[in-house]
Amino acid sequence: MSTLDINFVRSQFPAFSEPSLQGQAFFENAGGSYTCQPVIDRLSRYYTQRKVQPYAPYDASRLAGEEMDEARARMAAILGVDTDELSFGPSTTQNTYVLAQAFRQWMQPGEAIIVTNQDHEANSGPWRRLAEDGIEIREWQIDPETGSLNPADLENLLDEKVRLVCFPHCSNVIGEINPVTEITAIAHAAGAFVCVDGVSYAPHGFPNVGDLGPDIYLFSAYKTYGPHQGCMVIRRALGELLPNQGHFFNGDDLYRRFTPAGPDHAQVAACAGMADYVDMLSDHHNGPQGDPTARGAFVHELMRVREIALLQPVLDAVKDRNAVRLIGTSDAARRAPTVALALNRSTAAVAADLVEHGIMAEGGDFYAVRPLQAMGVDLKQGVLRVSFTHYTSQQEIDQLLNALDAVL
Ligand SMILES: Cc1ncc(COP(=O)(O)O)c(C=O)c1O
Numbered sequence: 001m002s003t004l005d006i007n008f009v010r011s012q013f014p015a016f017s018e019p020s021l022q023g024q025a026f027f028e029n030a031g032g033s034y035t036c037q038p039v040i041d042r043l044s045r046y047y048t049q050r051k052v053q054p055y056a057p058y059d060a061s062r063l064a065g066e067e068m069d070e071a072r073a074r075m076a077a078i079l080g081v082d083t084d085e086l087s088f089g090p091s092t093t094q095n096t097y098v099l100a101q102a103f104r105q106w107m108q109p110g111e112a113i114i115v116t117n118q119d120h121e122a123n124s125g126p127w128r129r130l131a132e133d134g135i136e137i138r139e140w141q142i143d144p145e146t147g148s149l150n151p152a153d154l155e156n157l158l159d160e161k162v163r164l165v166c167f168p169h170c171s172n173v174i175g176e177i178n179p180v181t182e183i184t185a186i187a188h189a190a191g192a193f194v195c196v197d198g199v200s201y202a203p204h205g206f207p208n209v210g211d212l213g214p215d216i217y218l219f220s221a222y223k224t225y226g227p228h229q230g231c232m233v234i235r236r237a238l239g240e241l242l243p244n245q246g247h248f249f250n251g252d253d254l255y256r257r258f259t260p261a262g263p264d265h266a267q268v269a270a271c272a273g274m275a276d277y278v279d280m281l282s283d284h285h286n287g288p289q290g291d292p293t294a295r296g297a298f299v300h301e302l303m304r305v306r307e308i309a310l311l312q313p314v315l316d317a318v319k320d321r322n323a324v325r326l327i328g329t330s331d332a333a334r335r336a337p338t339v340a341l342a343l344n345r346s347t348a349a350v351a352a353d354l355v356e357h358g359i360m361a362e363g364g365d366f367y368a369v370r371p372l373q374a375m376g377v378d379l380k381q382g383v384l385r386v387s388f389t390h391y392t393s394q395q396e397i398d399q400l401l402n403a404l405d406a407v408l
Contacts, residue, residue, distance in 0.1 A: 002285045004306045009391050012037045012277060013225075016391075025396035027361040029223070030172055030338040030387035033203055036225040038280070039273030042067070043227060046266040054265050067269035072255065074275035077292035079217070080210030081233050087255040088268045092199050092220045092230040093122040098258050099195070099216065099232075100126035102242040103164060109134025112161040114192070116140045117370040118149050118171045118178075123197035123218070124370060127166055136161065144375055147174035147328045151183055158190035165192050169201035169217075173368040173383060174328040174375075175335035177201065184213040193238050199223060203389055204307055204336050205300025206278065208293050209233050226274040227267035234258060303390035310388065310397050311337040317401050324408060327375065327383060337392075340366075340383040342375075343408070347384040350407055357403035361386050 010016045015026070015034040026034065046064065054065035069083075076086040089095040103113070107130070115127050117139055131137045138157045142149055149167065158165075165187040170177045184194045195216040198207065202219035209217040217233040224231075234242075236254060244251030246260050275292070278299050282288070287298035311332035318341060319330040327340040343350060347363025354361050364382040365372055372379060386400060 002302070004281075004302045004390060005284060006306075006391070006393060008284050009281070010393070012280065013391060014040065024358045024360055025399045026392075027359055027386040027388055027396075027400060029203065029389045029392075030200060030336075030366075030385060031362065032222045033225050033389060034391070035222075035227070036273060036277045038276035039226050039270050042273045042276075043266055043270040046269050050269070051266065064265060064269065067272060068263070068265060071268055071270070071272035071275070074272055074292065075206075075231065076233075078206050078275060078278055078296035079233060080208035080293045080296075082236065084254040085233055085235055085239065087232050087234065087257075087259045088221075088263060088271065089230045089232060089259045090261055090264070091228070092197065092218045092232075093126075094261070095218055095230045095232045095258070096122050096195075096197075097126045098245050098260060099234075099242075100130060102245050102258060103127075104130050104133055104135070105243045106241070107133075107135055107163055110136065110161065111163050112136040112138055112159075114138045114140050114154065114157050114162055114165045114187075116142070116149060116167045117374045118142045118147065118174060119166065119168050119197055119368075119370070120172050120199065121367045121369060122199070123166050123168060123195065127164070138162070140165075140167065142174070142371060142374055146176075147171070147371060147375055148176055149178055149183075151179065151186055154183060154186055158187065158192065160191065162187075162190060162192045164195060166195040166197070169196050169198040169207070170336050170338075171328075171368060171371055172200040172338060172366055173340040173371055173385065175200075175338045175340070176328050177335060180207075180212045180214060188213070200336055200338060205303045206296045207300065208297060210293075221267075221271055221274060224274060225277055227264075227270045229264065229267050229271055231271070232258065306390050307337045307388070308332045310392060310394070311335075311339075314339060314386070314397060314401065317404065318408075321408060325377075327372075327377070336387075337389065338385065338387040340385045342372075342377045342383050343381065345381060347382045350384050353407040354403050357399070357406060359386075359400055359403045 050064035194214040221229040250256040282295040325342040351363040
């Protein structure tokens with residue numbers, strides 16, 4: 001296994017050579033990542049050469065439509081699903097909202113949905129609102145100390161009334177990676193479908209969703225080095241069962257059934273740049289040829305190994321500090337490099353202090369109000385979140401650790 005060539009990686013992100021960003025280390029990646037060069041190139045090519053209504057026979061339009069199809073086909077292949085099982089919507093929040101409307105129509109009063117109090121509100125609130133239509137909402141609760149979800153607790157909540165189990169691949173403040181395959185198997189054995197919010201996980205390597213097993217898997221491309229799109233995998237069996245939410249004459253196309261908004265053509269097309277980036281990384285590191293899923297898995301592993309190595313010292317530096325509460329596990333191998341710290345003062349003010357040290361980070365609730373509340377965090381003070389990805393350099397980590405030493 002080769003190690004990630006960080007210079008090559010960073011050369012693919014114009015932000016790292018942008019003069020106005022020099023000297024500033026970016027640690028709000030869980031909010032939204034920098035954009036890779038292939039995505040920027042495709043967006044700019046689309047807007048200059050193809051910005052016409054796609055799928056007509058003239059050249060500019062044909063190329064526009066082909067590029068949108070290419071994006072879906074190549075990303076679906078990396079994710080290990082069929083091309084029409086992937087759809088693009090404006091955002092993950094919008095995508096779950098539409099899905100919840102479909103479940104609202106499909107479910108009967110008295111049937112149940114399980115949600116967690118570990119999720120970002122996007123995979124929680126839209127489902128909870130179905131209570132207004134007589135759907136029973138059951139909450140799978142985290143351990144208030146560790147923030148962990150225990151699969152054994154899920155088993156106690158399941159029965160024949162449950163139609164859907166929603167949970168995150170990892171939380172955007174707790175960071176611990178949930179065992180999706182194990183949880184999905186438990187839910188499926190009870191006859192329930194599964195919806196996984198992968199927004200906080202996918203930036204750290206696209207998963208093979210086909211292998212993982214959930215019926216729905218969501219992530220946001222603006223956090224995975226791409227444009228501002230919500231990516232949504234809906235496996236065929238569920239997608240064909242749920243009522244169509246798009247125009248009635250589009251309902252035969254699986255990828256159109258849950259995206260009623262007209263697509264943002266340029267951004268959908270530019271999503272192919274994320275596949276370009278995976279391919280570039282795989283080729284540069286002598287990864288497998290051919291099979292996109294294998295290439296995705298290879299790149300995922302490259303990213304993961306690097307992130308774990310960079311993360312452990314960060315966790316070690318904060319876990320025993322006075323007046324700092326590390327949210328979630330201090331074992332880097334079990335979590336994403338999204339590190340939230342509860343302090344005994346305003347985290348927004350601490351984030352402002354970090355600016356003096358060239359650190360771009362933020363304090364607040366990050367729309368993870370429920371998990372922070374459940375863990376007893378004072379929401380007025382919020383958490384300071386420092387999040388990074390595979391492209392973060394050792395120097396930036398050192399800069400962060402020095403800055404935390406100075407401000408905490
Ligand atoms: C874990 C998680 N889920 C969902 C979302 C919502 O994604 P979007 O901004 O695409 O609606 C976010 C955004 O921060 C998130 O962190």
